[in-house]
Amino acid sequence: MTTQTVSAKSIKNVEKESVFKDTFKRILKNKLAVVGLVIISIQVLLAIFAPLLTSYAPDTQNLSARELPIGSEGHWLGTDNHGRDMWSRIVYGARISILVGIGSVGLGLLGGVVLGLLSGYYRKLDGIIMRLMDLLFAFPGILLAMLIIAILGTSLVNVVIAISIWSIPNCARIVRGSVLSTKKEEYILAQRSLGSSDRRIMFKHILPNITAPIIVFATMRMATAILSTSALSYLGLGAQPPTPEWGAMIAAGQDYMWTSPHMTIVPGIAIMLVVFAFNVVGDGLRDALDPNMDLN
Amino acid sequence: MSENQAILKLDQLNKHFPVRGGLLKRVQNHVYAVNDVSIEVDEGDSVGIVGESGCGKSTLGRTILRLEEPTSGEIWFKGENITDLSERKLKKFKHDMQMIFQDPFASLDPRQRIGDTIEEPFVIYTNLSARERKEKAIKLLREVGLDETHYYKYPHQFSGGQRQRIGIARAIALNPEMIVCDEAVSALDVSVQAQVIKLLKELQDEYDLTYLFISHDLGVVRHFCNKVLVMYLGNMVEWAPVDELFDNPIHPYTEALLSAIPRPVPGNKREKIQLRGDLPSPSDPPTGCPFHTRCPIATEVCRQVKPEWREVTPNHFVACHERG
Amino acid sequence: NNEQGSNGNEEGGESAADQELIYATTSDAPGLSPIDTNDSVSSNVVDQVFETLFVRNSDTGEIEPRLAESYETPDDTTWVIELKEGIEFHDGTPFNAEAVKYTFETLIDPERAAPRASLLAPVESVEVEDEYTVVINTKEPYGAMLAALSHSNSAIVSPEADQNGDINQEPVGTGPYKFVEWSKGDQIVLEKNEDYWRGEPGLDKVTFKVVPSVSTAISMMETGEVHFIDGVTSEHKSRIEGNDSFELITKDGTPVYNLGFNYEHEPMNDVEFRKAVSHALNRDSYVETLDGLGVRSNSIVGPQVFGYDESNEDLGYEYDPEKAKEIVEENGFDSETYHMLVPNRDAYINMGEIVQAQLSEVGINVEMEMMEWGTFLDVATEGEFDLTFLSWSNVTGDGSELLYPNLHSDNIGSSNRARYANDEFDQLVEASRDTTDQEARKEFLVEANQLAVEDAIWIPMHHGVIAAAVHESVKGLELESTGRWELYQVTRE
Amino acid sequence: MLNLIVSRIAQMFFLLIGISFIVFMSMHFAPGDPARIIGGPTATESDITNIRISLGLDQPVLIQYKDYLLGVLQGDLGYSYQTNESVNEAIATRFPNTLNLAIASMIVAIIIGVFAGVISALKQNTWLDVFTTTGALAGISIPNFWLGTILILIFAVNLQWLPAGQLTAPFWTVEGMKQLILPAITLGTGSAALIARMTRSSMLEVVRSDYVRTARAKGVKEKVVVFVHCMRNAMIPVITVIGMNFGFLLGGTIITEQVFAINGVGRLMIDAIANRDFPMVQGSVLLVASLFVIVNLIVDIVYAFIDPRISYD
Amino acid sequence: MTEALLDVKNLVTSFRTADGDLTAVREVSFSVEQGETLCIVGESGCGKSITSLSVMQLLPKNGKIKSGSIQFNGQELTDLTDEEMRQLRGNEIAIIFQEPMTALNPVFTIGFQIREPLKIHEGLSKKAAHQKGIELLKQVGIPSPEKRMNQYPHELSGGMRQRVMIAIALACNPKLLIADEPTTALDVTIQSQILDLIDDLKKRFNMGVVMITHDMGVVAEVADRVMVMYSGEKIEEADVETIFNHPQHPYTKGLLQSVPNVDDKEHHLEPIPGSLPSLKENISGCRFYDRCEFATEKCRTQSPPKFEASEGHVVRCWLQEESTDERKSSYS
Numbered sequence A: 001m002t003t004q005t006v007s008a009k010s011i012k013n014v015e016k017e018s019v020f021k022d023t024f025k026r027i028l029k030n031k032l033a034v035v036g037l038v039i040i041s042i043q044v045l046l047a048i049f050a051p052l053l054t055s056y057a058p059d060t061q062n063l064s065a066r067e068l069p070i071g072s073e074g075h076w077l078g079t080d081n082h083g084r085d086m087w088s089r090i091v092y093g094a095r096i097s098i099l100v101g102i103g104s105v106g107l108g109l110l111g112g113v114v115l116g117l118l119s120g121y122y123r124k125l126d127g128i129i130m131r132l133m134d135l136l137f138a139f140p141g142i143l144l145a146m147l148i149i150a151i152l153g154t155s156l157v158n159v160v161i162a163i164s165i166w167s168i169p170n171c172a173r174i175v176r177g178s179v180l181s182t183k184k185e186e187y188i189l190a191q192r193s194l195g196s197s198d199r200r201i202m203f204k205h206i207l208p209n210i211t212a213p214i215i216v217f218a219t220m221r222m223a224t225a226i227l228s229t230s231a232l233s234y235l236g237l238g239a240q241p242p243t244p245e246w247g248a249m250i251a252a253g254q255d256y257m258w259t260s261p262h263m264t265i266v267p268g269i270a271i272m273l274v275v276f277a278f279n280v281v282g283d284g285l286r287d288a289l290d291p292n293m294d295l296n
Numbered sequence B: 001m002s003e004n005q006a007i008l009k010l011d012q013l014n015k016h017f018p019v020r021g022g023l024l025k026r027v028q029n030h031v032y033a034v035n036d037v038s039i040e041v042d043e044g045d046s047v048g049i050v051g052e053s054g055c056g057k058s059t060l061g062r063t064i065l066r067l068e069e070p071t072s073g074e075i076w077f078k079g080e081n082i083t084d085l086s087e088r089k090l091k092k093f094k095h096d097m098q099m100i101f102q103d104p105f106a107s108l109d110p111r112q113r114i115g116d117t118i119e120e121p122f123v124i125y126t127n128l129s130a131r132e133r134k135e136k137a138i139k140l141l142r143e144v145g146l147d148e149t150h151y152y153k154y155p156h157q158f159s160g161g162q163r164q165r166i167g168i169a170r171a172i173a174l175n176p177e178m179i180v181c182d183e184a185v186s187a188l189d190v191s192v193q194a195q196v197i198k199l200l201k202e203l204q205d206e207y208d209l210t211y212l213f214i215s216h217d218l219g220v221v222r223h224f225c226n227k228v229l230v231m232y233l234g235n236m237v238e239w240a241p242v243d244e245l246f247d248n249p250i251h252p253y254t255e256a257l258l259s260a261i262p263r264p265v266p267g268n269k270r271e272k273i274q275l276r277g278d279l280p281s282p283s284d285p286p287t288g289c290p291f292h293t294r295c296p297i298a299t300e301v302c303r304q305v306k307p308e309w310r311e312v313t314p315n316h317f318v319a320c321h322e323r324g
Numbered sequence C: 001n002n003e004q005g006s007n008g009n010e011e012g013g014e015s016a017a018d019q020e021l022i023y024a025t026t027s028d029a030p031g032l033s034p035i036d037t038n039d040s041v042s043s044n045v046v047d048q049v050f051e052t053l054f055v056r057n058s059d060t061g062e063i064e065p066r067l068a069e070s071y072e073t074p075d076d077t078t079w080v081i082e083l084k085e086g087i088e089f090h091d092g093t094p095f096n097a098e099a100v101k102y103t104f105e106t107l108i109d110p111e112r113a114a115p116r117a118s119l120l121a122p123v124e125s126v127e128v129e130d131e132y133t134v135v136i137n138t139k140e141p142y143g144a145m146l147a148a149l150s151h152s153n154s155a156i157v158s159p160e161a162d163q164n165g166d167i168n169q170e171p172v173g174t175g176p177y178k179f180v181e182w183s184k185g186d187q188i189v190l191e192k193n194e195d196y197w198r199g200e201p202g203l204d205k206v207t208f209k210v211v212p213s214v215s216t217a218i219s220m221m222e223t224g225e226v227h228f229i230d231g232v233t234s235e236h237k238s239r240i241e242g243n244d245s246f247e248l249i250t251k252d253g254t255p256v257y258n259l260g261f262n263y264e265h266e267p268m269n270d271v272e273f274r275k276a277v278s279h280a281l282n283r284d285s286y287v288e289t290l291d292g293l294g295v296r297s298n299s300i301v302g303p304q305v306f307g308y309d310e311s312n313e314d315l316g317y318e319y320d321p322e323k324a325k326e327i328v329e330e331n332g333f334d335s336e337t338y339h340m341l342v343p344n345r346d347a348y349i350n351m352g353e354i355v356q357a358q359l360s361e362v363g364i365n366v367e368m369e370m371m372e373w374g375t376f377l378d379v380a381t382e383g384e385f386d387l388t389f390l391s392w393s394n395v396t397g398d399g400s401e402l403l404y405p406n407l408h409s410d411n412i413g414s415s416n417r418a419r420y421a422n423d424e425f426d427q428l429v430e431a432s433r434d435t436t437d438q439e440a441r442k443e444f445l446v447e448a449n450q451l452a453v454e455d456a457i458w459i460p461m462h463h464g465v466i467a468a469a470v471h472e473s474v475k476g477l478e479l480e481s482t483g484r485w486e487l488y489q490v491t492r493e
Numbered sequence D: 001m002l003n004l005i006v007s008r009i010a011q012m013f014f015l016l017i018g019i020s021f022i023v024f025m026s027m028h029f030a031p032g033d034p035a036r037i038i039g040g041p042t043a044t045e046s047d048i049t050n051i052r053i054s055l056g057l058d059q060p061v062l063i064q065y066k067d068y069l070l071g072v073l074q075g076d077l078g079y080s081y082q083t084n085e086s087v088n089e090a091i092a093t094r095f096p097n098t099l100n101l102a103i104a105s106m107i108v109a110i111i112i113g114v115f116a117g118v119i120s121a122l123k124q125n126t127w128l129d130v131f132t133t134t135g136a137l138a139g140i141s142i143p144n145f146w147l148g149t150i151l152i153l154i155f156a157v158n159l160q161w162l163p164a165g166q167l168t169a170p171f172w173t174v175e176g177m178k179q180l181i182l183p184a185i186t187l188g189t190g191s192a193a194l195i196a197r198m199t200r201s202s203m204l205e206v207v208r209s210d211y212v213r214t215a216r217a218k219g220v221k222e223k224v225v226v227f228v229h230c231m232r233n234a235m236i237p238v239i240t241v242i243g244m245n246f247g248f249l250l251g252g253t254i255i256t257e258q259v260f261a262i263n264g265v266g267r268l269m270i271d272a273i274a275n276r277d278f279p280m281v282q283g284s285v286l287l288v289a290s291l292f293v294i295v296n297l298i299v300d301i302v303y304a305f306i307d308p309r310i311s312y313d
Numbered sequence E: 001m002t003e004a005l006l007d008v009k010n011l012v013t014s015f016r017t018a019d020g021d022l023t024a025v026r027e028v029s030f031s032v033e034q035g036e037t038l039c040i041v042g043e044s045g046c047g048k049s050i051t052s053l054s055v056m057q058l059l060p061k062n063g064k065i066k067s068g069s070i071q072f073n074g075q076e077l078t079d080l081t082d083e084e085m086r087q088l089r090g091n092e093i094a095i096i097f098q099e100p101m102t103a104l105n106p107v108f109t110i111g112f113q114i115r116e117p118l119k120i121h122e123g124l125s126k127k128a129a130h131q132k133g134i135e136l137l138k139q140v141g142i143p144s145p146e147k148r149m150n151q152y153p154h155e156l157s158g159g160m161r162q163r164v165m166i167a168i169a170l171a172c173n174p175k176l177l178i179a180d181e182p183t184t185a186l187d188v189t190i191q192s193q194i195l196d197l198i199d200d201l202k203k204r205f206n207m208g209v210v211m212i213t214h215d216m217g218v219v220a221e222v223a224d225r226v227m228v229m230y231s232g233e234k235i236e237e238a239d240v241e242t243i244f245n246h247p248q249h250p251y252t253k254g255l256l257q258s259v260p261n262v263d264d265k266e267h268h269l270e271p272i273p274g275s276l277p278s279l280k281e282n283i284s285g286c287r288f289y290d291r292c293e294f295a296t297e298k299c300r301t302q303s304p305p306k307f308e309a310s311e312g313h314v315v316r317c318w319l320q321e322e323s324t325d326e327r328k329s330s331y332s
């Protein structure tokens, strides 16, 4: 018996690894997704090690070294209109965009998954929840966010809240759709015939089986969230100065387009790269998590 | 345990699915999936339920297990009426009734290890410790011809036959008395199919199981069952012990069905009874005898009046105006 | 070229279009009536269509008659104003004492709820003495009366037009340009008033286009779609200067941009705190970022405002971070984070960022909150801030009109957002308002300013420089130090 | 079909009431007082009170909402607090610009998106596919306010090919079209990219399907297989994306109109929100929401034409 | 011996996959004559469909014929250009697929889909094609064909759709009909109708038919000759009587033993233990080795060659070696 459990244990590890490995292997086959992963990793590293990677604080001004161009001594990405180091601002901005992305997507998922599960599983709740979602859905996203910010006030935290509320209907729909199709699967029926409780079925059997679309949604949504945050900051509804939020940096730099275009172009490229990365990784994950995809 | 005591009794069981539509999603119509089914199943029986696709076999099976709420009629299990029991009270009976599904690739939770899948019934119904559960699960795995190395694997790592064995292991985990097999072997290749049928038979001998064996493969039914219910468009057509039914089919539908089966004997070109047309829609069933639109011997009466359910010879029931 | 004029319509059309001026504004005017609006976008249009009784000479700062011929003040509370004769409104209504009476009474009528009714708040009654003489009686002596009467919002409207129509949509005045059409959110078109009493104006047509982004507006200037923008800020300056076909016109102005405190919050009401803030701010380097589009001064009443005196420059607290740190440490001002409310507009954001950075260097922690203009006004008026910025575009260029609304205790809860209350100061301001003798008024104002600066009630960040960019073809545009401009003299070549 | 239209309109009705309620309440509870904004920085407390009474803001909120709703039901969206302009008119004058912009961008998006998607699906795994796919992904990743600024910088300022902003000429004139190009590209890029992605994956799926194999087995020419047998099926999910995207596009007009100085509903809305001009916010939000619902209704109708399996009776 | 209609020799088809190449069809040879029905049987995944798709040259994108020859009417199909092959498809060679539910294009009418081959290969006008289409539908036993022409696939039942597929396949009187499990998805009563129909049409037009199935009953009913496949290989081929009555390969025997007989209650089911090997597995010996009760050491290491057990009865099993040593076929 002892030998058996030992061998069983080693099997366990092998198998666990292989499911994870499988997806990872598939992702690695997708060159674009690898590029995305690299960009995201760089962003995460920048975010974590920001203080080590910069020699200035992102909000330290030097009014006598304003609008230095790219490649200036001591400021390889130049400085902005207050003489702040662009490189530190970009690096600290990476932190913000990651946090905002995770925060808003996380909150949105929380709401969306619960509502989606309930409405997909219980027919009776379905009508009410989905009508509510339709209501939110009929607002163009930015507008919804603007209204929410108008009520809550302008701040990055409120942007996170606004974007997460805006993600809820999307997420709920996706989850509901997956629940509806998963609910019909025979293994769920099998579970019901065993006499499992609804809660157990929902959280132990349906939820793990719809993680793939949720993960894909979350990754894609990170991209949208980052983009929307910057759009809101651009409209002056997001990050408060001197927060080095990339969208706010673009907005601030826009007036200097003609004299110091790097103030706009650098954060613009940063946003684009990161959003691109999340999009390609999302795409790659979708393909990798879809067992029906033939890889060729 | 005394033989020949009815473990399951269905009395005028109906299951109609509402079809919604229109502006306010009102019920516009019904799919008459199961109509007035009344049979008695004895302990130790293997009852075959056969019929064409969409004739309500699966729905009947699910309704019996109360996975679908019956529209009307009664279900008696082990002498008790379980038709209207609440979920809580039903749990006791669910323990004794299990189900095996058709699709070996869909009936196992792809994200759950085989071990967890098999332990699931213990988690729901018992307070066994993880260790005890695992021991039991491994015992079950052995019983269905697998071994403990499979315990930590995921369903996709198994072949169809192996998966079906896992499904069986899960179904017998709680020592049930009745198992509904919904097309349990249809998706398997013949060589594997034979393995699974053999396993099911062995288990029946060992645990005194009663099977409701839903299938459209009459060959398998003949081989596996001792009683057969033929259904057509949600209605009972014929109900008899297996040899009686295959040797002396009475209903023209049963006859046609039997004659249509290709026999694995070359050169044996028998005269087939060809049925006209297709199965009518179960949401718009014909009046009178449901089979009259395709019946070679239908008369005016068949078009008007629904035939009665009659015992033509002992234990041989039929619903037909013309025969018997 | 006259002989060839018949050569083609094209050329003819072009020369007609030549006398068209397109001005770009970042937002649409809320309305076009002097009575019903109170914002600079509206008054830019109002100033072309309407006229006031008096105007302030932008060079001398003196107030001169415009629609008025002359005035007398028989006593402290009576103003007798003679009007010019023979002037007509665009709709043909004659301009006379009745029109003036009608305009002023409408302005102060509570039913009309004119936003700038306070301008004539001290007025008790307006009487018509004869066709061209009007008498204004005030409840108490009102020193800033002439300044008030030269304010855009006290421009004279056609009573006929106001009673029969909506002058807020279709304005009718006596000015050099007549209203033609207003497509909301897009543009306002004026055309020349051929019968203008001072002679035909230079332009045939004036279009006010709404272009929300200044960058776009400048781009449009580059493509020739716009000829004139104002309110140019430092970030656009070099772009404009870099273009040979643009001309940047600047003029020292009356607006003052200040850092204000909330006197109902601790420790902002402690003069030590304000001193520390004053010492902490390097306003020289700040003003440098404005690239010439701002004037450094220690005085709250700016150099272009009536009531300014050179001597006030020596007052106040110089940049001295060490001293600021000392004060902060002594008083423990570094123990909390202060809430700085900043309107969501370029100039303030810039100010806010610099102030925040400089304050943090001496240990004063400030958290910025930006707000849309509308919300900002509301929140600031409610007093939900510790520090804030505001500018006062002093349209009358009179010190009383700056100190009274902003810092007099009468206006706590409305325009005195600092909620500053100081009896001594109040008395000085009141005196400056109640006196009609201009010399005496100036004395009071200088003294009040002195007090304000010493007490660091406000910290003046900079005094505005009015800047506009025009296409080289635009000639004759003159800016007033209040930021106003008239297109009467303007032509295009 | 009629059934569908009727039920959708009924649905829209409830939806719009819901939306108007949400917007009304949120605006009222948002900080910022419209009266104070109208009054400007110098208004006194009594000025403000007068303004408030004249706008009816002194009434209880629910009464205000009821009055508003009654007006809306009679087709009257009320009057702007800010300019006293009729909201109906304000919207009517600006809506054409927004619609032109949205439609032009949609056209740009559909043409580019479908074309790119089909090409990259047919040339799967070639450099062309990689290029298009990467391009599409980059397209969704560009912040459109940034793209707009850069397009102006290049095409209007440096090259002087196109005007930098505003829609003044009607869209059918050469001038009008020139004015539409940059904003339409700015706004359409994201949607084009989404459509391209959807088209590609849907096309790939269809190409693998059994019925396409059947078509080949019949000896149908490859071109016909692609453009007749595949296209129509592949377009079914794409149309949903197009419908959904319209909402995204409408949202995008808010920013594009800002960048390109276009006098449209988006800008009306953003100004109205900033100025707490409630009736204007309400009116424009209702318009945008109904537009969204209507477009999706149209999508459903188109659907029924393309996909015979769908019937709405 | 008359020249065969279809002659496949040593066909090898493989797929490029994520983990390397996968050979789905290994050295398969068979031939079909006019008026003859060849049944290919075998369990799921043994390469039946891929064999037929190879003949049609309709393999999935990642599939490729590696080697071998496919001669149709003396013409080498593997050498044809895409365009030449297209001209043959639907015209000379037609195919019916397993799934009637998905094989028809959901967005076009039955009429459109049935007119297509007629217009392409016969050059008929739309009107003429329409008439011919109605006739064809009548021929396959569809009631009120005029009405059906304007209906969409989803409005038809599974059996009806399969009839439509057959009508489309037969539109241009093909010489060879490949039917890939045409009745697996259908009910027995419908199955017997369809099988009868194919048989009837075969006789009428003297077609060669390749019928793919895994149902031994169907084989017994329709086949003239039978080819048994196992894991990508042909392991036995003979006429139908021989296969059922004198099967030689242990797999074929096992297969027959596993099929329950409706008529014979006493029939003893004897399953084959184990399951199919994965195609990925590289097996040097007999691919049936680990399920075979007669397996020897030789079976494990060496792939068996083809033995001719009797005239036209080919078996790939070392068990044949002793009995048919002298008749060992030339391919070894």
Ligand SMILES: Nc1ncnc2c1ncn2[C@@H]1O[C@H](COP(=O)(O)OP(=O)(O)OP(=O)(O)O)[C@@H](O)[C@H]1O
Binding pocket: B017, B018, B031, B032, B033, B051, B052, B053, B054, B055, B056, B057, B058, B059, B060, B216, B282
């Ligand atoms: N949840 C449901 N809602 C509506 N109709 C249903 C539902 N489940 C089954 N039906 C209908 O009831 C009828 C009987 O279905 P059922 O699945 O019981 O048939 P079956 O005999 O098991 O067929 P098969 O052999 O294809 O499995 C069918 O017409 C089916 O469409």
Ligand SMILES: Nc1ncnc2c1ncn2[C@@H]1O[C@H](COP(=O)(O)OP(=O)(O)OP(=O)(O)O)[C@@H](O)[C@H]1O
Binding pocket: A294, E015, E016, E017, E022, E024, E042, E043, E044, E045, E046, E047, E048, E049, E050, E051, E060, E062, E063, E214, E279
């Ligand atoms: N596109 C593909 N890529 C990789 N492998 C494939 C592909 N298509 C088929 N295969 C593999 O080729 C083998 C043979 O498949 P084929 O479809 O010929 O089996 P079959 O005998 O027709 O089975 P069935 O009875 O289930 O139809 C299978 O193992 C399958 O996994």
Ligand SMILES: [Mg+2]
Binding pocket: B057, B058, B059, B182, B183
């Ligand atoms: Mg079923």
Ligand SMILES: [Mg+2]
Binding pocket: E048, E049, E050, E180, E181
């Ligand atoms: Mg196949």
Ligand code: NI
Binding pocket: A255, C214, C215, C233, C346
């Ligand atoms: Ni600017």
